[in-house]
Amino acid sequence: HPKDDRNKVPPPGPKALPLIGNLHMLGTQPHRTLQALAEKYGPIMFLKLGQVPTVVVSSPEAAKLFLKTHDLDFANRSKFQAVEMFFNGGKGIGMAQYGWYWRHMKKLCTLQLLSGSKVEMYGPLRRKELEMLVKSLCNASASGEVVNLSMMLKELSENITFKMVLGRKHESNRFNLKALVDLVSLAGAFNIADYVPILGIFDFQGIRKKVNKLRKSIDDTLEYIIEDHQNTNYDDDNNSPQKKDFVDILLSCLDQPMDPDEEHEHVITRNDIKAIIMDMIGATYESSTSAIEWVMSELLKHPSVMKKLQHEIQHVVGGINKQVEESEIENMPYLDMVVKETLRLYPVAPLLLPHESRNDVVVDGYYIKKNTRIIINAWAIGRDPRVWSENAEKFYPERFEHDNVDILGRDFRFIPFGSGRRGCPGAQLGFATIKFVVAQLVHCFNWELPFGMSCDELDMNETFGITIPRTTHLLAIPTFRLTAEAASNKE
Numbered sequence: 001h002p003k004d005d006r007n008k009v010p011p012p013g014p015k016a017l018p019l020i021g022n023l024h025m026l027g028t029q030p031h032r033t034l035q036a037l038a039e040k041y042g043p044i045m046f047l048k049l050g051q052v053p054t055v056v057v058s059s060p061e062a063a064k065l066f067l068k069t070h071d072l073d074f075a076n077r078s079k080f081q082a083v084e085m086f087f088n089g090g091k092g093i094g095m096a097q098y099g100w101y102w103r104h105m106k107k108l109c110t111l112q113l114l115s116g117s118k119v120e121m122y123g124p125l126r127r128k129e130l131e132m133l134v135k136s137l138c139n140a141s142a143s144g145e146v147v148n149l150s151m152m153l154k155e156l157s158e159n160i161t162f163k164m165v166l167g168r169k170h171e172s173n174r175f176n177l178k179a180l181v182d183l184v185s186l187a188g189a190f191n192i193a194d195y196v197p198i199l200g201i202f203d204f205q206g207i208r209k210k211v212n213k214l215r216k217s218i219d220d221t222l223e224y225i226i227e228d229h230q231n232t233n234y235d236d237d238n239n240s241p242q243k244k245d246f247v248d249i250l251l252s253c254l255d256q257p258m259d260p261d262e263e264h265e266h267v268i269t270r271n272d273i274k275a276i277i278m279d280m281i282g283a284t285y286e287s288s289t290s291a292i293e294w295v296m297s298e299l300l301k302h303p304s305v306m307k308k309l310q311h312e313i314q315h316v317v318g319g320i321n322k323q324v325e326e327s328e329i330e331n332m333p334y335l336d337m338v339v340k341e342t343l344r345l346y347p348v349a350p351l352l353l354p355h356e357s358r359n360d361v362v363v364d365g366y367y368i369k370k371n372t373r374i375i376i377n378a379w380a381i382g383r384d385p386r387v388w389s390e391n392a393e394k395f396y397p398e399r400f401e402h403d404n405v406d407i408l409g410r411d412f413r414f415i416p417f418g419s420g421r422r423g424c425p426g427a428q429l430g431f432a433t434i435k436f437v438v439a440q441l442v443h444c445f446n447w448e449l450p451f452g453m454s455c456d457e458l459d460m461n462e463t464f465g466i467t468i469p470r471t472t473h474l475l476a477i478p479t480f481r482l483t484a485e486a487a488s489n490k491e
């Protein structure tokens with residue numbers, strides 16, 4: 001009825017062009033462009049990205065409406081060509097449609113892989129990998145070398161990810177891990193086919209071709225990983241939980257009913273397990289590296305914060321005779337503030353992962369149709385002066401001193417891990433990893449910028465993708481500051 005249609009007011013937004021809609025407005029830094037557009041059109045704004053109706057959310061109040069009040073209505077994910085082609089139609093968690101399959105898989109991973117006790121269980125592994133990084137930094141310190149911290153952190157993250165998920169070192173040439181990592185980045189690439197399907201037929205960017213090429217090689221890799229695990233006999237000594245990696249735990253669910261009490265008697269298949277392995281590698285791989293890189297960048301720019309942090313850590317650890325133990329981290333409130341402040345300014349996934357409406361919904365008086373893409377601009381919320389005061393752009397960890405916001409998205413001013421049903425199940429693991437690595441790097445070394453660079457000269461530009469890593473690598477000079485015996489972590 002026409003009268004009804006008049007009442008269905010969509011959120012305000014800029015005028016859209018035929019075919020491409022507002023795509024041309026996004027530029028190379030969509031998180032920044034969308035922030036500027038929201039200043040003009042408001043915190044709930046409508047855009048047409050190609051053919052895709054999209055609502056962009058840019059304030060804590062609005063985020064709460066979408067991720068809490070109407071969470072269930074917006075709990076779907078948008079479909080992306082590369083993901084559809086690859087992850088067996090989205091049978092992992094991150095890109096799966098809302099429903100019983102996603103619910104059970106998420107529950108399984110949360111309980112079996114990512115619970116607090118499992119995060120603790122992988123502590124020794126993180127510690128061992130980190131020790132190796134400290135050793136090579138010690139060598140660099142002895143010869144006064146400039147290190148490429150970005151590359152070293154990437155390697156650390158690769159080692160932790162592959163050890164934790166696959167239980168193996170990534171050097172093994174039987175794993176085509178490069179293909180796995182390439183695929184994850186293709187899944188996140190801007191693919192015109194996702195926005196203007198009619199142009200997708202031509203595959204101008206060659207994404208479909210690349211995904212097809214990677215498909216077989218990755219399937220072989222995943223098959224190899226699974227077989228390798230199935231053929232490993234754990235003798236009694238080795239059968240301790242510490243020896244079990246993610247894949248072992250997942251394989252113990254193979255061919256088991258997902259939930260025998262439910263009406264959907266889905267039995268967990270090999271394909272399900274492959275998709276979850278891909279999800280876990282994808283989610284772990286880049287997220288913590290990017291966050292640690294930003295923490296270290298801000299600390300290099302703010303030597304007084306670095307000193308204050310060293311002081312706290314030294315106090316908790318009890319001097320400079322030993323390295324940090326992960327169990328000591330919980331007694332370091334300033335470290336907590338430093339990492340939160342970094343995630344506020346550089347949320348790893350600046351626009352979270354796109355949600356999608358499951359029904360027609362009215363939010364704050366605006367009519368939002370079923371299958372509308374929802375983008376939450378966590379980056380803009382973290383930098384809004386109305387929320388964080390006039391110094392919102394400044395790195396100032398003390399702002400959290402009397403403001404103990406939690407990381408799990410209960411406070412919509414701070415949502416680096418999302419919130420609600422589709423929130424990040426790896427938040428505790430991610431947060432713990434970042435804090436431990438930063439604490440160790442800052443406790444073991446003094447850090448300086450190279451080539452006589454002043455703090456103000458450090459390039460702080462970001463490159464937009466699913467994540468926002470630094471555009472340029474972070475170079476720095478470490479100087480070992482602990483006693484000689486602490487170098488090998490002996491007390």
Ligand code: HEM
Binds near residue numbers: 348418419422426427
């Ligand atoms: C610093 C580390 C991390 C950050 C900042 C981060 C951030 C995020 C964000 C923003 C989302 C999307 C939330 C939304 O759309 O509302 C997400 C989803 C997800 N994350 Fe993380 N994450 C991190 C680490 C991890 C780790 C270590 C894992 C697992 C090993 C993980 C697994 C997932 C999964 C499976 C989802 C999809 C959840 C769903 O769709 O239901 N994340 N993460």
